[in-house]
Amino acid sequence: MLASRQRLFTSTTKSSCCFCEREFHGNKKYAAKRHRTPRPKNVFTPVEPVNAVKRGERFAVRYTDKYGVRSDKFVPVHKLPAPRWSWDYDLTKDNVDFLSEIARNYSENLQTEATNAPLNDELWPVHDWQKDSKRCGAVGIKLGVHPIWFKDGSYCNSTLIQILDCNVVKYFSKEEYNNKTAALLVGAKNASPFYRNEKYAQFCRDAGIPMKAKCFRFLVTENAALKPGTPINAMHFRVGQYVDCLAKSIGYGFQGVMQRWKMAGGHPHAKLWHRRIGSLGAGGKVIKGKKMPGQLGGTYENIRGLKVLRINTKYNVIYVKGRFAGHINQFVKICDTSVGRLQPNTEEEAKRLIGPFPRYIPIDSNEELPEEIYHDSVHRMNDPSIILPSTEK
Amino acid sequence: MMNKSWLFSLSRWTQSLSKEAKCARAPILHLSKRSSAFKAPTRPDLKTTESETTYAKGRENPMLFCEEYIPPQVQPDWHRNKLKYRLERMDCLRRRKAFNIPEFYPGSIVAVTVADKHAPGKSIRFNGRVLYKDGFGLGCKFALRNVIDGEGIEVVYHLYGPYIQKMEVLHLEKWVDTDLRYLRDADPSYCTIDPDMQPKALPPTSVELELFRERVKLNKSPRWQFQYQKHWPPPYNADFQSHFLEDELIESERFSAMESWRKYDICRHYDVTEMKEEIVAEMKANKSRIEKADSTLKQETS
Incomplete structure (x- = not known):
């Protein structure tokens, strides 16, 4: 246990929390600073709160550190370079034609x-x-x-x-x-x-x-x-x-309430209410099965x-x-x-x-x-x- | 083709005779077949064959090409299916072979007799001016408008609907506009047509039709069903300009100009010239296709 903790402190890639061994994608210059803080030696490992277990925080991937700071090298998923590989990636055009002709005859x-x-x-x-x-x-x-x-x-x-x-x-x-x-x-x-x-x-x-x-x-x-x-x-x-x-x-993708459920919406001369849903219910709760915007078709x-x-x-x-x-x-x-x-x-x-x-x-x-x-x-x-x-x- | 629609309808009537009437004719035919010595001379066919008839510019042979055979513009291209268009055109040709659908345009006066189960004689006749003809293939529809006792009546029919028993063109006319729905707001004299109107002589197909270029008077009331002065393209045959002052017209042009950029939008242009050649070639092939398909049908029934 102690050895593992030692490894935790030395390696900057792991997070500072001792009870969770999840990956840390945050800014590493702050991480190094944090680990230098003195810690008492004989301390019980803190118990993970129940809600954190429910959420599965131990296995979750964090893109920010505790303070919500991202590293400069961070690239969001939708900006990652797409895999450009395809079956005819490194073939000449003649080879592709030849193969496709074989496949056509075969089929x-x-x-x-x-x-x-x-x-x-x-x-x-x-x-x-x-x-x-x-x-x-x-x-x-x-x-x-x-x-x-x-x-x-x-x-x-x-x-x-x-x-x-x-x-x-x-x-x-x-x-x-x-x-x-x-x-x-x-x-x-x-x-x-x-x-x-x-x-x-x-x-x-x-x-x-x-x-x-x-x-x-x-x-x-x-x-x-x-x-x-x-x-x-x-x-x-x-x-x-x-x-x-x-x-x-x-x-039709994500559509508003007027197109999805044919609600009336507001009058064009109204001040704030156009193409919007009306009452959601009362008593601090939304009625179950309330028609709302979402995926249409x-x-x-x-x-x-x-x-x-x-x-x-x-x-x-x-x-x-x-x-x-x-x-x-x-x-x-x-x-x-x-x-x-x-x-x-x-x-x-x-x-x-x-x-x-x-x-x-x-x-x-x-x-x-x-x-x-x-x-x-x-x-x-x-x-x-x-x-x-x-x-x- | 002159004035022969009643003749076609007569031939249709003989086909639709009851079985007894057909049997009465049958023995005469058999006699002529059995006697080998005598050969009945062939009757001169009054129908002009297709090779002889010539069609002037702007008029087409409906067996080969018609405005309804052009499919609607759909984008992207993989949202249309050519097989469906071909099957639908084959059904159109089947109907045209069984029943003579005369040539008419929006603006001409047409009389239609239709099978109607609620009518006393199980059929009803209606005549009026054609307001529009729209739709692709079997879904093609046209509307007739007539003013009877000061009340405007409009009826919409399927062009290829088999419930149409008889179609008669009383007066063939072609207007510049293809959508004449502004006649609702016009003087009722344009659509008041006598129900017992006698058909006028139809021009032969070799003669080119002259376009109707006169201006229709609209009603005085400013409450029309549609604001013609504010939309694009403006109607040609409707004289709505006389209802406005010059300054008002200049202002209304602003509204119509908001849509007039469409004529410069190349994506919206629908070039049919290439498609027309394909359709004509396809309809020639369809003729033999139909004969082949229907021959197998008859074998099964007999």
Whole structure:
């Protein structure tokens, strides 16, 4: 103990407090002066106050000394030189082109193999649908919104979602995941392999697919397991079924109370009160859940119970009734609804309310699909205009 | 194209006949097919083919190019998706093939018959002057305004809405302004249109349209819906200057000048000339795309 204290006194890098061995970033010329002060030899080590333990002061990093003085060499974190290293830092341009071309060819070959090969060599068993079984979803891209008309003359706004290069990346069994449910990682949109995590790269390599830009996790039951590498397209969903869409909303940063909660604010001719919050409460306390300024948008928002009206099988586009959050080209997680009243109870209902279980398997692989699949209520644009049947007789 | 909109509507009417009426026609057709000796002479088609029709400057073939086909200006560029634009234009072309949407501009007089479940005959007709035409693709809308019994009425329709059963251009006119919402504050005589108005002869597509350059009188009341003297760009066809003295106009120019810097802002310029060539090339390809897609549809239904 004494030796350690000796070391403390001699070294200027450690703090002057004897009970805390934390790093000292303060001004060292003051530190040396302070240590010279005479101290009694036999003193109990002072007990750390409870609040200091709670705050974790022992392990905290201080940027100032006791007196709040910073050293001249101090550099704040946001002014530190950024790590400029990248994978092509010390490569010539020819080498970079060569490597990227190899990667492109590799991913293209993998993509063609993923669509054809990996399911044929070892098929995983396909189980039947049972009650309370959950199916895998898909990852798509939001294209935009446009109106769609029904046969009774009314219209609604429909959102277009494209399912682009969607593949299953990994399957976690029940024991592997959390002993409650199994899970599936599904990725979309091929990406460059040079900027990815090594562990994630191994997932894709095992599945035999190119790397994906975005992955989502789906909780499924064990009878809906899919082999890693299986492609998912627009036929994974059925016309007339209901889906949930999860996407990141548009981020507006830290916003005031008028934009975030649509409060009224002050009158422009008022003296001090413009664009501000009103009363916070009374009795020296703020009401819990009071609407205040803060981060607006940029959060994941889930919209439930959107109906699938139309499917384009050539471009893998799904037309969904209604809108959800997020800007254009935003990644969307699509899955079957969690709305209770739309859950299938029998096998006949399952064929109507959810898509093919556990995935779409074409009966005849050579057969061409119709390019456009419409719901019965939807008016096709190549049909003549609507004439309503007259009720008068 | 002259005055032929009623003819198109007739052909649409025959298509939309009930099944019994079609069956009544059917045996005659079969007879002509079975008799190998006699070949029915082909009827001269009254429709002018697209190659023959020529379009004057400022008028376009709607199958190839239209103002609605231009996507809105969105920045940054990765916030727009070209596939969505193409799919939407394909749907526009499908509608244009099924139904003849005539050419009209803000300022011309149009009559529209619409399917309406609340109307006694399940359809209703309305005519009026077009105030504006706005929006991209299927979302394109136009507004009609008519003054009936001294009460102004405005109705907004989707241009590509299939509930439109018949569209008739009663008087084709093109104004300098594209937004004529100031007609609400103008003399009601500009928008009072007889509901039984007879259509005037339409100029052929090879003739260039003359712009309407007259000035519309605004109401005397200074309480307009919009302060035209204080905004930029000022309307061309509205004569709001006569309501003010010279000194007042000089002062109001100050307000309009606050926005007039926009014409020098290059970032706000939206050059469409390159985009127009791309769209025309795309719409030519879309024709075959639609035929291919719809052929697979028919196989499924039959």
